[in-house]
Amino acid sequence: MTTAALAHNASTKTALIDLLYRLGDDSLIIGHRNSEWTGIGPILEEDIAFSSMAQDKIGHALAFYTLLHELGEPDPDTIAYGRGPERFRCCSLVTLDIFGDGKSAPPAALSNNPVRDRVVAQGDWAISLVRQFFFSEADAVRMAALEQSAYEPLAHLARKLRGEIKYHTLHARTLLPRLGRATAESRDRLQSAAAALYPHALGMFEPTPHDATLADAGIAPAEPELCDRWQREIAPIMDGSGLVFPPRSSPVYGGRTGKHLPELTEVLDALQKVYRLDPTAIW
Amino acid sequence: MVQITEKWTNDRPGDAGYEERLAAFEARVGRGDKVEPGDWMPRDYRDQLIRLIHVHANSEICGALPEGTWIPHAPSLKRKLALCAKVQDEVGHGQLLYRAAETLGKPREEMIEELISGKAKYSNVFHYPAETWADVCVIAWLIDAAAIVNQAMMAEGSYGPYSRALKRVCYEEAFHLTHGYDMCISMATGSKLQRDMLQDAVNRWWKPIMMFHGPSDKESTHTTLLMRWRIKLKTNDEQRQEFLRKYVPKMINLGIRIPAEWEMRYDEKNRAWLYNEPDWEEFKTVVRGNGPVSAKRLETRRLSHEHGRWVREALAAAAEGRKIPLPPTAYATN
Ligand SMILES: [Fe+2]
Numbered sequence: 001m002t003t004a005a006l007a008h009n010a011s012t013k014t015a016l017i018d019l020l021y022r023l024g025d026d027s028l029i030i031g032h033r034n035s036e037w038t039g040i041g042p043i044l045e046e047d048i049a050f051s052s053m054a055q056d057k058i059g060h061a062l063a064f065y066t067l068l069h070e071l072g073e074p075d076p077d078t079i080a081y082g083r084g085p086e087r088f089r090c091c092s093l094v095t096l097d098i099f100g101d102g103k104s105a106p107p108a109a110l111s112n113n114p115v116r117d118r119v120v121a122q123g124d125w126a127i128s129l130v131r132q133f134f135f136s137e138a139d140a141v142r143m144a145a146l147e148q149s150a151y152e153p154l155a156h157l158a159r160k161l162r163g164e165i166k167y168h169t170l171h172a173r174t175l176l177p178r179l180g181r182a183t184a185e186s187r188d189r190l191q192s193a194a195a196a197l198y199p200h201a202l203g204m205f206e207p208t209p210h211d212a213t214l215a216d217a218g219i220a221p222a223e224p225e226l227c228d229r230w231q232r233e234i235a236p237i238m239d240g241s242g243l244v245f246p247p248r249s250s251p252v253y254g255g256r257t258g259k260h261l262p263e264l265t266e267v268l269d270a271l272q273k274v275y276r277l278d279p280t281a282i283w
Numbered sequence: 284m285v286q287i288t289e290k291w292t293n294d295r296p297g298d299a300g301y302e303e304r305l306a307a308f309e310a311r312v313g314r315g316d317k318v319e320p321g322d323w324m325p326r327d328y329r330d331q332l333i334r335l336i337h338v339h340a341n342s343e344i345c346g347a348l349p350e351g352t353w354i355p356h357a358p359s360l361k362r363k364l365a366l367c368a369k370v371q372d373e374v375g376h377g378q379l380l381y382r383a384a385e386t387l388g389k390p391r392e393e394m395i396e397e398l399i400s401g402k403a404k405y406s407n408v409f410h411y412p413a414e415t416w417a418d419v420c421v422i423a424w425l426i427d428a429a430a431i432v433n434q435a436m437m438a439e440g441s442y443g444p445y446s447r448a449l450k451r452v453c454y455e456e457a458f459h460l461t462h463g464y465d466m467c468i469s470m471a472t473g474s475k476l477q478r479d480m481l482q483d484a485v486n487r488w489w490k491p492i493m494m495f496h497g498p499s500d501k502e503s504t505h506t507t508l509l510m511r512w513r514i515k516l517k518t519n520d521e522q523r524q525e526f527l528r529k530y531v532p533k534m535i536n537l538g539i540r541i542p543a544e545w546e547m548r549y550d551e552k553n554r555a556w557l558y559n560e561p562d563w564e565e566f567k568t569v570v571r572g573n574g575p576v577s578a579k580r581l582e583t584r585r586l587s588h589e590h591g592r593w594v595r596e597a598l599a600a601a602a603e604g605r606k607i608p609l610p611p612t613a614y615a616t617n
């Protein structure tokens with residue numbers, strides 16, 4: 001299926017646009033979140049790794065937004081910078097902040113970016129790492145499925161992104177088993193993070209009213225199917241890292257219909273801060 | 284002739300055989316040979332190099348702070364990608380340079396702790412705050428440009444591992460410069476708001492930039508020895524003039540004004556910029572840790588190092604094969 005073919009099928013086009021917003025917004029927000037660590041990571045090597053994955057995801061957002069633009073949506077920067085939270089379609093997992101129990105000392109004003117100051121003072125890197133693990137595994141499952149998408153531009157893009165996403169999954173697959181079993185502190189931190197994040201991770205697969213249309217058109221599999229595949233991927237890695245799933249987790253939904261955690265407003269205020277000074281300017 | 288292979292013994296003036304070794308060492312360095320970690324070298328040479336590389340590495344990771352703070356605010360996807368990549372490079376430079384200093388016997392952990400305690404210095408420019416987006420543009424263009432003048436010179440220096448690290452650093456810095464210049468062009472050719480932001484940033488940054496290459500040759504204490512041992516190949520003033528000759532005309536072309544109090548003027552005959560000399564006492568005060576945001580920079584580094592402790596400890600345990608017992612439920616898949 002090509003872009004031109006979609007012109008004749010309004011409901012398929014609407015469903016595809018919704019899917020691309022979900023993919024693009026997840027990519028942008030997790031990229032933004034991971035780049036909050038750039039320059040202040042726990043160890044230089046991981047500082048670099050998180051920056052690199054952040055750039056990949058921001059690049060993926062740009063690619064998905066470009067597909068949207070080709071379908072008649074605004075240009076990529078306007079999509080990223082010109083929307084309020086109610087129009088974002090990202091899941092809560094990528095939106096969440098990383099302050100855990102908030103037991104660390106409250107932030108001092110160390111820069112003119114209060115979110116950054118809070119990451120410095122209270123950021124729990126274990127949360128970022130486990131989030132990255134859950135997300136990149138889902139990303140890999142999703143992209144593998146989309147490589148078969150009937151919408152050719154999306155299938156083409158999915159194949160292009162495979163290599164980078166493979167590196168993201170490899171990063172967590174290498175680190176988690178090492179850190180999860182290294183010290184009592186590292187195990188506890190990762191276990192708490194896994195327990196807190198798991199319901200949000202399930203929320204990555206929030207069913208949408210477009211699922212059936214997308215599946216029927218061969219554009220993307222339905223979300224519950226992807227969720228099953230994802231769980232089969234992560235279970236052995238959790239086991240091998242000494243991490244257990246929290247009992248009885250109900251998924252946190254809402255993101256796919258624009259009902260977000262309050263954190264998203266904070267993320268967008270930071271993201272769009274300079275842009276909003278003059279949305280017509282070329283920066 | 285004394286073979287320069289014994290590592291780091293009899294390396295101080297007065298030690299047996301020191302003078303002969305020194306003569307051979309200096310002859311070798313004078314020929315442009317590279318000194319390698321396994322080679323004999325005067326203790327002073329080693330100490331000076333550790334000091335310089337340590338300060339340089341510290342500057343890279345402290346330099347990541349003012350710009351890193353602005354990654355979340357970058358106003359377009361392209362700028363966000365480029366800024367994140369740039370700051371990542373700077374952290375990578377820190378990693379590379381700490382490793383070069385480690386070849387001289389000083390562990391990274393110790394160097395980072397000396398930075399945090401305020402014992403070791405970092406570049407004067409990173410003691411100042413990045414207040415607006417235009418500051419990020421000015422840092423990436425002009426401060427990286429000033430740094431390239433210094434690093435390209437140091438890359439020709441006599442110590443092999445430092446020289447090789449700097450070759451790679453310079454390669455990446457070229458991209459930073461393009462990114463910085465491109466941002467400044469957008470600002471300088473943009474709306475009035477953007478042009479004013481840019482000029483305001485230059486007004487605040489010009490003093491630290493003029494001080495970047497260090498005290499004037501009349502005041503600098505280290506230069507002579509460093510040049511004899513080919514650690515450093517140009518004086519501070521020579522580097523500053525090289526930077527000014529190359530970038531002041533570009534700034535003028537973009538309509539950027541240099542603050543009047545500097546009375547910048549070009550001396551055609553000597554091909555040199557003349558200006559009112561910076562207050563070098565102020566420079567020394569700043570790099571000793573009394574700049575506008577020195578305390579905040581170190582507090583940021585301290586907190587991030589502190590919060591990373593569990594990661595470093597766990598990675599060390601894993602590297603040694605230490606494992607804690609698995610909780611009994613761990614193998615019960617859900
Ligand atoms: Fe650098």
Ligand SMILES: [Fe+2]
Nearest residue numbers: 373427456459
């Ligand atoms: Fe740079």
